[in-house]
Amino acid sequence: MTENNDNIIEVKNLVKYFPLRGGLLGQPTSWVHAVDDVSFNIKRGQTLGLVGESGCGKTTVGRLVLKLIEPTSGEVIFNSKNIYDEKFWKEKEFRRNAQIIFQDAFSSFDIRKNVESIVGEPLLVHGIAQGKELKEKVDDLLKLVGLKPEIAKEYPHTLSSGQKQCVGIARSLALNPTFVVADEPISALDVSVRAQILNLLKDLQKKLNLTYLFISHDIRVVYYLSDYIAVMYVGKLVETGPAEEVFAHRLHPYTEALLTAVPIEDPKMRAPKEILQGEVPSPVDPPPGCRFYPRCKYAIAKCKDENPELIEKSPGHFVSCFVDFHGSKTII
Template identity: 50%
Template structure:
């Protein structure tokens, strides 16, 4: 049984800036998040809003510009290389492109077994047995171990990527848009597999995606990002039934409803997404928001709890 409501990952004021022609590109600008053991937190937003960069920075695949991330109470940003290698046993990632993330010259047995070799967990027959066990765990056959990545479909390749991420029995996995490169018919299979594995292995997920309907299905809570900033956070039901931020409302208005009787007014955002090299002053969403006021241009909205466990950053909710 998964023990929920116990903090596994705590993200504090994490920032990730890139230098472009000596100017800071604020890909991730002050992210704060608590992820409890056994839960799935969805991270959503338009392409280019900083979702994947946030996920990779949280687990230190990208070095942060500022902030702290605590895993089981310890700040991993203070870890040396030896400590980070040990951490990789507990923290893994599933990448977006299931073909680009697999070495085309390696057989599946070696791709899945590579983490076992690096950490010297098992060797010989035990290694072969572990690889076969992992293949069966993700719905593939043991004989697939002797094939190469190009011999598999996209969905099968993603299952191989999941098997590799599970090789060391991790506790926390960042799922970096694991279904966006797959056919719609395969996406549900992969999401159902992730949910099943979570129950079997007591896993905790940060699930990054832009498909809001799929995020609702798999996530306990959802964080919405815009231009590197947090704009709303709540449990899945509250976010879908009663979104607070104008950006969240616009995103949800585009989600198809599988009921011809129910109608939803489409909210079309005006203008282009601003460049993260020169984000708008005050509220970063104000240039596309129909509710924008004068203060939105001069004051950064504060992150606040508008309803129980439902947070947003918007001047519309200032008391």
């Protein structure tokens, strides 16, 4: 993807390998290729949806972009500065500007603290507010996410799943960040409240001019929320582009498989299911060639030995595939 001054995030050739140790001295015997040469940009005020099956490396990408773990190689540029370049980066400033919404809000809370303490903790740590001013800011944050200020005295175990996630979102917004990683923020929620949280995220983005990296395994949710989509498979991006373009003219068989797996209520609208054969290959020392090759019914001999690069097929629409594939006209 090309560079642009409007980009708040530029990820360049990001790689993360985790060692698998063995033997008496605990030396690495092999490596888990969690993220393998991933590049993308996110424009200010927009959402990039990162989608793929569980274990494909999506969450690792999110943690790398937030500098929660160190990369094996590659760069993450935030507001024109490399977050891994200690000479030019201030850690505390970055933490104020980049936050995360966790998949399971409850597990990220200190259950001994009430909601006021949980939401107000970032404000105290960064010396932004205390005392009466702190309480007022917490109340404003709770109202912002659709909760009543009275809930501030409650403890996490007394809240519903939707309320817990709203509290988690309020805490993430406490420092007025510009960039937020939403890591599967609705997958742990009841179906009845998922739409509520998605609409809240959309409203907050418009109101606060937020930029999102939205991570999910549900391509239907990604389509609803995202301006751009990046499809990830076993550590690599296989297709990226504007959301409407990717859905109207998807060019990778894996994107097609993800989309046709989405349940459609109207039988007349349903396309034939693209059932994938076999299991997701292990990311441990993967063999050369396309990683989707063992499960792809369109694969050719070249796919087994050569790894396809991301090629721009139309403006902004990239695909990593040797086959001239075009998806069906599925409607969601």
